[in-house]
Amino acid sequence: MIGSKTSNLADALCRSRNADGGWGYYAGKASRIEPTCWAALYLSRAGKSQPDLADGAASWLASRQRVDGFLDDLTGGAPNLGFNGLAALSVRSSGPWSGEPAKELLAALSATKGVAAKNTTARQDNTLQGWSWVEGTFSWIEPTSWCLLALKKWPALLPPRERSARIDEAERLLLDRVCQTGGWNYGNSNVLGQELHAYVPTTALALLALQDRREHPSVQRSLEYLAQRRLSEPSGMALALTSICLRVYRVPAGDVDERLAALAEQHAFFNNLHIAAMALYSLTGQDHDVEDFRL
Amino acid sequence: MTSKIFGCSDAAPHEAGPPSGGIATSVKLSRRAFLAGLPFAAAVSACRQPYRRNDFILPARSPVALLPASGYDADFADVIGRGLALFDLRVRGRRVFLKPNLVEYEAGTVINTHPLVVAGAVEAFLRAGAREVVVGEGPGHRRDIEYLLTATGMADVLAELRVRFVDLNHDDVARVPLASRFTRLNEMSLPVELLKSDVIVSMPKLKTHHWAGLTASMKNFFGVVPGAVYGWPKNILHVKGIPNSIVDLNATIRPHFTIVDGVTAMEGDGPIMGRPRALGMLAMGTDLVAVDATCARVIGLDPWKIPYLRTASAFLGNVDSRRIVSVGESLSRYSTQFDIVEHFRNMRLANRL
Numbered sequence: 001m002i003g004s005k006t007s008n009l010a011d012a013l014c015r016s017r018n019a020d021g022g023w024g025y026y027a028g029k030a031s032r033i034e035p036t037c038w039a040a041l042y043l044s045r046a047g048k049s050q051p052d053l054a055d056g057a058a059s060w061l062a063s064r065q066r067v068d069g070f071l072d073d074l075t076g077g078a079p080n081l082g083f084n085g086l087a088a089l090s091v092r093s094s095g096p097w098s099g100e101p102a103k104e105l106l107a108a109l110s111a112t113k114g115v116a117a118k119n120t121t122a123r124q125d126n127t128l129q130g131w132s133w134v135e136g137t138f139s140w141i142e143p144t145s146w147c148l149l150a151l152k153k154w155p156a157l158l159p160p161r162e163r164s165a166r167i168d169e170a171e172r173l174l175l176d177r178v179c180q181t182g183g184w185n186y187g188n189s190n191v192l193g194q195e196l197h198a199y200v201p202t203t204a205l206a207l208l209a210l211q212d213r214r215e216h217p218s219v220q221r222s223l224e225y226l227a228q229r230r231l232s233e234p235s236g237m238a239l240a241l242t243s244i245c246l247r248v249y250r251v252p253a254g255d256v257d258e259r260l261a262a263l264a265e266q267h268a269f270f271n272n273l274h275i276a277a278m279a280l281y282s283l284t285g286q287d288h289d290v291e292d293f294r295l
Numbered sequence: 296m297t298s299k300i301f302g303c304s305d306a307a308p309h310e311a312g313p314p315s316g317g318i319a320t321s322v323k324l325s326r327r328a329f330l331a332g333l334p335f336a337a338a339v340s341a342c343r344q345p346y347r348r349n350d351f352i353l354p355a356r357s358p359v360a361l362l363p364a365s366g367y368d369a370d371f372a373d374v375i376g377r378g379l380a381l382f383d384l385r386v387r388g389r390r391v392f393l394k395p396n397l398v399e400y401e402a403g404t405v406i407n408t409h410p411l412v413v414a415g416a417v418e419a420f421l422r423a424g425a426r427e428v429v430v431g432e433g434p435g436h437r438r439d440i441e442y443l444l445t446a447t448g449m450a451d452v453l454a455e456l457r458v459r460f461v462d463l464n465h466d467d468v469a470r471v472p473l474a475s476r477f478t479r480l481n482e483m484s485l486p487v488e489l490l491k492s493d494v495i496v497s498m499p500k501l502k503t504h505h506w507a508g509l510t511a512s513m514k515n516f517f518g519v520v521p522g523a524v525y526g527w528p529k530n531i532l533h534v535k536g537i538p539n540s541i542v543d544l545n546a547t548i549r550p551h552f553t554i555v556d557g558v559t560a561m562e563g564d565g566p567i568m569g570r571p572r573a574l575g576m577l578a579m580g581t582d583l584v585a586v587d588a589t590c591a592r593v594i595g596l597d598p599w600k601i602p603y604l605r606t607a608s609a610f611l612g613n614v615d616s617r618r619i620v621s622v623g624e625s626l627s628r629y630s631t632q633f634d635i636v637e638h639f640r641n642m643r644l645a646n647r648l
Contacts, residue, residue, distance in 0.1 A: 025465035025523070032465075032523065076470040076484045077524040133526020137534055140526070142438075186436070186527060192505055192636065194568050197401075201439060235442035270441055270450070272462065 006283055009264045010046075013039060013276050014053060020063075021056030023273050032073050033083040036060055037090040038277035044092060045281065045288040058097035061087060065101055069108030078134040084109060085131070085146025089153060089292055103157045109147050110158055110166050114139030123190050128173040141177060141184045141202045144170050145209040152212065152295050174206050175218050182221035183229070198225060200233040204241035211248055212295050223249060230256050236263055236275035240282040244290045257283055309645035311599035313608055313615060344610070346475035346546060351610040353618075357585035358382065360623035361593070364558050365575045371415020372422070375554060378579040379423055381622045384494070384552055387424030392461075392492035393417065394550075396499040396515050397432045398566060400446040405571040407443075408500045408556045410452040412577070416498060416554055417456050431488060433463030433518050435528045436567065440464065461488040464522035475546035477539035477606065478532075483547070484524045495550040497583060501557040501574070501590050502565035505636045507537050508601045510566050511590045512553035512583040516544040538603035545583060546611055553583045555590055562594070562633035576629050584612025585619045592616070592644070595632035600642045 017023055022031025023039045040057035043050045064071040070079035071087050084105060091102040114132035119125060130144030148170040151163055179189045183198025184206045190196060203226045210219050230242045230253060239260040246253035260279050269275035282290075360378050364371065379386070393416055395408035417428045430453060437443055440462050444450040453460050466486035473480055489495065499515035507514055517540070520529045532540035555578035563569040574593070580586040584607045588598035598604045598614045608614035635642065 024467070025462070029465075030467050034523065073524070075468045075521070075524045076482070080523065080526065082526065083523075132530065133522075134531065137526065137530035140530070143526070186438075191568075192564060194564060199437070233439070233442050234445070235439050237439045238442060267450075270444070270460070270462075272441065272465070274465070275441065 006261055006264050006280060009268060009276050010280055012268065013273060013280065014050065016273050017053060017056070020060055022060035023277070025274050026271055027273065031060060033061070033064060033071050033080065033087055035274035035277060037083070037086045038274055038281060040090050041292055042277045042281040042284070045284060055095060058092060058095045061090065062096040062101055065105065069104035071105065080133060081109065081112060081131045081135070082133055082143035082146050085143060085150045088150035091154070102154065106150065106154055106157045109150060110162055124188060125176050128169060128176060130170045130173040138187065139173055140187045141174065141206055142186070144173060145205040148174070148209040149293065171210065171213065174210060175216065178218045178222060182218070182225035184222070200226065200229055200238040201241050204245035207245050208248060208293050214249070223251070227251055231259055234259060234263065236260065236269040236272070236279045239263070240275070240278040243282040243285060244293055247285050247290050248294050310597045313599065345477050346610055348610070350474060353610065353613060354582055356618055356620045357580065357582035357613040358620045358622045359578065359580040359585050359589045361589070361621070361626065361629060362577045362579065362623045363575060364577050367409050367411050367558060371412050372418035374577060375415050375419035376422055378554070378577065378623070379419055382552070382579070382581050384581060386420055386494060388426050389493035391420045391425045391428045391494045391496060392489055393428060393430045393496050393498050394515060394518060395430065395432055396518065397434050397443050397447060397449065398436045400443055405500065405559045405561050406567055407447050408498050409558065410447060410449045412554070412556045412558070413449065413498060414452045414456060416496065417458050429459050429461055429488065429492065431461030431463045431486070433486070433520065433522055435517050435522065438464065438522060438527050461486070463489065463519050466521065468521055468524060471547060473543050473547050475543050478535035478543050480535060480543065484521060485519060486521055489519050494552065495548060497550050497553040499553070499555055500561065501555050501578070501594070502561035503563060503569060503594070503633055503635045504565050507541070507603065508635070508639050508642050509587065509591050509596060511555050511587045513541050513545050513587055513603060513607065516541070516548055516550070519544070519548065538606055541603040542606050542611065545607065550583055552579070552581055553586050554579050555586060557590065560594070562635070564636055572633060574629055574631070576624070582612040584608060584614060588614040589619060589626060592626055593629045593631065595644055596635070596642045597644045
């Protein structure tokens with residue numbers, strides 16, 4: 001049922017590949033790291049039908065690696081650390097995007113921190129340093145979650161002491177930022193005395209990064225929040241990340257996939273290829289058990 | 296409609312006044328000339344200001360229109376069409392880019408520019424002869440644009456009008472030298488769909504803002520900074536200073552027009568957690584500094600105490616009420632006092648403290 005609804009989406013994704021082997025956020029746009037990572041993740045798990053496209057995506061990712069280890073979108077800005085965390089999760093055991101390049105990327109990520117700030121209230125510890133979106137700015141939930149998950153995913157690629165120190169601080173940051181309801185906003189849980197709302201995509205991501213801390217009360221509370229709110233933000237990004245997260249936690253989420261497939265059929269995520277690839281990966285989760293995001 | 300020069304009207308004697316050193320004058324480079332790239336660094340380093348004085352001109356007079364719209368059932372195409380006729384804005388045959396304010400969705404709140412105001416603007420610009428009208432935004436808070444477009448109803452409105460939406464967070468980008476450098480940045484990456492437009496129109500929601508004091512026409516351009524390059528919530532703009540970033544973006548992009556949604560505005564802890572406050576007006580104009588200064592006066596804030604307006608007044612547009620000409624309803628018709636967060640209470644007009 002779901003497969004038939006998404007076959008058009010998969011066709012559109014494959015047709016929209018750029019000649020350089022990567023994907024832009026929208027058809028006809030320049031190849032970028034994030035959509036190419038999600039396309040690579042989906043295509044490499046989509047069975048034997050698309051190996052050339054998956055290899056091409058891996059080659060494109062490898063081609064974007066700088067001498068300092070980071071992948072660069074060539075937009076003129078600093079490397080996007082969140083997308084680099086995702087790229088580290090797209091590494092395969094063989095092929096152009098594997099082995100030594102991945103080790104260099106993880107070393108670069110491990111050496112990078114969001115800036116620390118002074119504590120202005122007792123509510124939040126601003127001295128904790130996770131990862132920012134770009135160097136020189138504050139730590140946020142999404143890049144911290146992607147990079148933390150990447151460091152946990154590849155334990156053999158970093159020296160143990162270096163790795164454990166970064167993991168420990170990033171975990172403390174995420175747990176420090178949990179909203180009162182459980183779940184996560186984009187950064188702080190409270191601003192100027194106002195409690196902030198948790199969001200579904202950020203909550204799913206942070207839970208993925210903390211999947212090995214399941215016994216922690218804040219993680220349990222946030223998982224309950226996500227399970228209750230799993231259909232409350234009907235978008236491709238929210239539903240796909242929720243589906244992946246709940247599958248990792250072994251929480252049934254068939255209704256999430258049904259809704260996701262319905263949106264694919266309804267408006268194809270407004271032709272956003274990044275979201276299309278993310279949705280396709282999620283909707284084929286029963287075939288690969290979302291192994292790329294599982295520790 | 297009435298037409299008057301505010302002159303030394305009720306607000307002016309109670310305001311803090313312009314920065315010392317006077318107001319810079321002059322002209323003349325087009326936005327496209329800036330975007331093509333200029334030998335800027337040497338020139339800037341040779342003078343004190345973080346901009347080239349001769350690149351800018353302050354209008355002798357800045358017309359601002361406050362037009363009545365008592366609710367969202369108004370005929371916005373008509374209201375905006377009548378407003379456009381008051382200004383010398385070349386639209387015919389040109390590509391118009393509308394930049395609404397889409398930030399977050401919360402039922403019952405007024406965070407975003409209302410979709411029906413955007414729809415009205417689309418129709419008005421097409422009637423005025425625009426070759427194409429495009430709507431684009433790159434939310435700085437909530438990254439999930441699909442959710443925002445559907446939850447706010449913007450997607451349905453644009454689909455019905457067959458108007459294309461551009462996701463500015465994820466568009467292709469081009470490096471653009473900054474025309475002023477209060478942020479100390481030399482250049483930024485900006486979306487190509489914005490840069491290739493002929494007429495850029497800011498369409499903000501009028502709100503108090505807990506970091507900037509006011510968010511209206513000029514702060515709205517934070518939304519054109521691509522999140523996929525700079526991250527969310529475009530933190531580099533905060534690190535470099537919000538007022539500095541507002542000024543640099545507007546000096547570089549050179550928006551041509553603004554239509555402020557003040558039908559129901561937001562007071563208190565804006566731009567997200569504040570409360571709705573009915574004003575029943577749209578504010579329009581070609582000088583975004585003057586429009587924002589007027590909006591500030593309407594809601595009881597002294598524009599000279601709002602850092603980005605104070606800085607912009609030296610070279611981008613008029614804050615001085617003697618240089619702002621009302622071509623719509625008088626300011627006094629809408630004048631009120633908005634609540635604002637504690638640390639910005641000193642921004643209130645002196646006669647309303």
